[in-house]
Amino acid sequence: MVAMSGLWLASGGTHNAAQVCFWVAVAALFYVYVGYPLLLAVLAAFSRRRRAEPDYVPTISFLIAAYNEEASIERKISETLALDYPAEKFEVLVLSDASTDRTDTIVRSFADPRVRLLRMAQRKGKTHAQNQGARVARGEILVFSDATATYHAQALRYLAGNYRDPKVGAVSGRYRYFDAQTSPTGLGSIAFWDYENLIKTLQSKIRTITGCCGCIYSIRKSAYTELPADVISDLTQPLWVIQKGYRAVFEDRALAFEETTASTAEEFSMRVRVVTRGIRGLLSVPELFKPWKYPWVAFQLFSHKVLRWMVPFFLILLFLSNATLVALPGYRYGFAVQILFYVFALFSTAVPVHRHFKLLGIPLYFCILNTAALLSIMEVLRGRKYVVWQTVRNQS
Numbered sequence: 001m002v003a004m005s006g007l008w009l010a011s012g013g014t015h016n017a018a019q020v021c022f023w024v025a026v027a028a029l030f031y032v033y034v035g036y037p038l039l040l041a042v043l044a045a046f047s048r049r050r051r052a053e054p055d056y057v058p059t060i061s062f063l064i065a066a067y068n069e070e071a072s073i074e075r076k077i078s079e080t081l082a083l084d085y086p087a088e089k090f091e092v093l094v095l096s097d098a099s100t101d102r103t104d105t106i107v108r109s110f111a112d113p114r115v116r117l118l119r120m121a122q123r124k125g126k127t128h129a130q131n132q133g134a135r136v137a138r139g140e141i142l143v144f145s146d147a148t149a150t151y152h153a154q155a156l157r158y159l160a161g162n163y164r165d166p167k168v169g170a171v172s173g174r175y176r177y178f179d180a181q182t183s184p185t186g187l188g189s190i191a192f193w194d195y196e197n198l199i200k201t202l203q204s205k206i207r208t209i210t211g212c213c214g215c216i217y218s219i220r221k222s223a224y225t226e227l228p229a230d231v232i233s234d235l236t237q238p239l240w241v242i243q244k245g246y247r248a249v250f251e252d253r254a255l256a257f258e259e260t261t262a263s264t265a266e267e268f269s270m271r272v273r274v275v276t277r278g279i280r281g282l283l284s285v286p287e288l289f290k291p292w293k294y295p296w297v298a299f300q301l302f303s304h305k306v307l308r309w310m311v312p313f314f315l316i317l318l319f320l321s322n323a324t325l326v327a328l329p330g331y332r333y334g335f336a337v338q339i340l341f342y343v344f345a346l347f348s349t350a351v352p353v354h355r356h357f358k359l360l361g362i363p364l365y366f367c368i369l370n371t372a373a374l375l376s377i378m379e380v381l382r383g384r385k386y387v388v389w390q391t392v393r394n395q396s
Helices: 002-045 073-081 103-108 126-136 155-164 186-206 233-243 264-283 295-309 311-324 331-350 358-382
Strands: 060-066 090-096 115-119 141-146 168-178 216-220 247-259
Touching: 002 186, 002 295, 002 311, 060 073, 060 126, 060 155, 073 090, 073 103, 090 103, 090 126, 103 115, 115 126, 126 141, 126 233, 141 155, 155 168, 155 216, 155 247, 168 186, 168 233, 186 247, 186 295, 186 358, 216 233, 216 247, 233 247, 233 264, 264 295, 264 358, 295 311, 295 358, 311 331, 311 358, 331 358
Parallel strands: 060 090, 060 141, 090 115, 168 247
Antiparallel strands: 141 216, 168 216
């Protein structure tokens, strides 16, 4: 009898611990994906910021990082020169990261004196190329773009208008992805970036954002900081701008259109590279994590970045604790939902159901994001660095 009582107590203790772990994981996941955005929405409701008028036209240097972009660089330059911005007020600087195809030849074929080529002697990655471009750029404002991104005709005017405020040091535009090839992760990618854009809109209304959109963002040249080659610039550069006393704002009218990746493997590889470089970027600005100095920024970074990257650990904790509790009433349904979710994700990698049931791409993309985050944390702990990149979106 004593032995049975001990076993019962041990079983009860195990269940109690599992229940605590389960609800901690649920609370953490709820806060990351629902609670934090809701809190931002409440705070933003009490903030009134006027939209900048697109009538301020400082000089702009438009920097295009390119590696083997012969398929898209001609179109990109032509579209950039056609943007609605005074011709005498901006230049186009193509940063060729030691391209080995016809990229450089195509850039040199442009007779327009506003177009310049800056070729890197050795391939050292996007951030290094941007550092070199910032050194020779002539504009007051540096705009950074990918070779495959298409800009709204007035995107530069919307970005530039915000710089009338001398306290603004960085301005991000907005991604709008399209899924031309009906890729497995297309809808998930679009949904994720719509969600990210909403968060950036709310953050900007309250005070400042803490990261920009990689294919359309801008920095005051006077506020630019040269970064290590192994960090991601669109996250890290705005953080240095904030440390220098400026605000970074989100301009949702400045649109950039870009195609989603064509395959699950491409998306996963890109997410691992981006998150690894992002983690290294955050580690380079430890000052911003001091809540007594930067309360709003530290809160954002912890809620939107650190906790987001810890989601795979919360998911593992949720799954394991739920498996322990599966015999208890109520918990078995939660476990069944988890199993079904992961089965949908796995099924959509093996069978092209996304062509007819695109919603199945959302579980797949969620799993890709969080598996990539888990691997990225491991890569950082191992000392792995990502410096160069491969072109994965080729548009003709």
